[in-house]
Amino acid sequence: MSSVEILSEHRTFGGTLRYCRHAAAATGVPMRFSLFLPDGPGPFPMVTWLSGLTCTEENFTAKANAYGAASDLEIAILAPDTSPRGEGVADDPGYDLGQGAGFYVDATQAPWKPHFQMETYIVRDLLEAVGAAFPVHAGRRGIMGHSMGGHGALTLALRHPNLFKTVSAFAPIASPTRCPWGRKAFEAYLGADERRWREHDAALLIEAGVAKGRFDDILVEQGLADNFLAEQLKPELLEQAAKAAGQKLTVRRQPGYDHSYFFIATFIADHLAWHAAKLRR
Numbered sequence: 001m002s003s004v005e006i007l008s009e010h011r012t013f014g015g016t017l018r019y020c021r022h023a024a025a026a027t028g029v030p031m032r033f034s035l036f037l038p039d040g041p042g043p044f045p046m047v048t049w050l051s052g053l054t055c056t057e058e059n060f061t062a063k064a065n066a067y068g069a070a071s072d073l074e075i076a077i078l079a080p081d082t083s084p085r086g087e088g089v090a091d092d093p094g095y096d097l098g099q100g101a102g103f104y105v106d107a108t109q110a111p112w113k114p115h116f117q118m119e120t121y122i123v124r125d126l127l128e129a130v131g132a133a134f135p136v137h138a139g140r141r142g143i144m145g146h147s148m149g150g151h152g153a154l155t156l157a158l159r160h161p162n163l164f165k166t167v168s169a170f171a172p173i174a175s176p177t178r179c180p181w182g183r184k185a186f187e188a189y190l191g192a193d194e195r196r197w198r199e200h201d202a203a204l205l206i207e208a209g210v211a212k213g214r215f216d217d218i219l220v221e222q223g224l225a226d227n228f229l230a231e232q233l234k235p236e237l238l239e240q241a242a243k244a245a246g247q248k249l250t251v252r253r254q255p256g257y258d259h260s261y262f263f264i265a266t267f268i269a270d271h272l273a274w275h276a277a278k279l280r281r
């Protein structure tokens, strides 16, 4: 179990936002995360937010406008970095691979394998470290994310039964095996055998019935002015998969909204309320 170092602490919306660092066995390098806790003894239900390409643990804290709602709803929000970082950690000149683009999978291929173990990092090291250091409820966890992080939220929830009770996503990469961002990352991290890719594809997992009996609904928010919608995101693939599997999935399409945190900030309170209501049951 790793200990958590608090790097800074900020009062906000009647709660406390902390930036933290801890040693993580999976990635082999120190990892950073942010955690918002409402005031009070807890233990609080906790929603984990997974950010998208190019993000750190700071994009959500600065831009999502989430903490007023989180305070009112008395839920914690955990937001990790999107990859291992630092000297000695592999990288790529592209914004969509390497540092800042971990895709929430465990890499099996060189040069990524030694540190890019983001799935195990999130579901084991991060949740254990936060659970040991802060008053959060292990049985009341939700997960959500944006774009690459929407793919991460959906696939981690689907692949790890009993870890998360609720899952939602903003403009998620619905089917990474069928879009350029996903295909590039999966080939690099998981290798050329596309059968391994399918295990990390939210639409294919839903179609295979993995969500049935576990999630009474899955909520997806999608802006219709999102530049990445047609080529990278494809929410219709989630809808087709859910229909085929008899899984309830709600896609809310929002005219005029783009891919940015302005879109996220507009609808984050709705998602937090949706998670909070289910996590309280």
Ligand SMILES: N[C@@H](CCC(=O)N[C@@H](CSC=O)C(=O)NCC(=O)O)C(=O)O
Residues within 6 Å of the ligand: 051, 052, 053, 054, 055, 059, 063, 095, 146, 147, 148, 149, 259, 260, 261
């Ligand atoms: N820089 C790239 C696009 C990068 C981008 O849009 N990143 C999004 C997530 S995209 C999918 O995972 C993001 O959240 N950026 C951070 C922010 O604060 O907005 C390009 O130029 O196309």
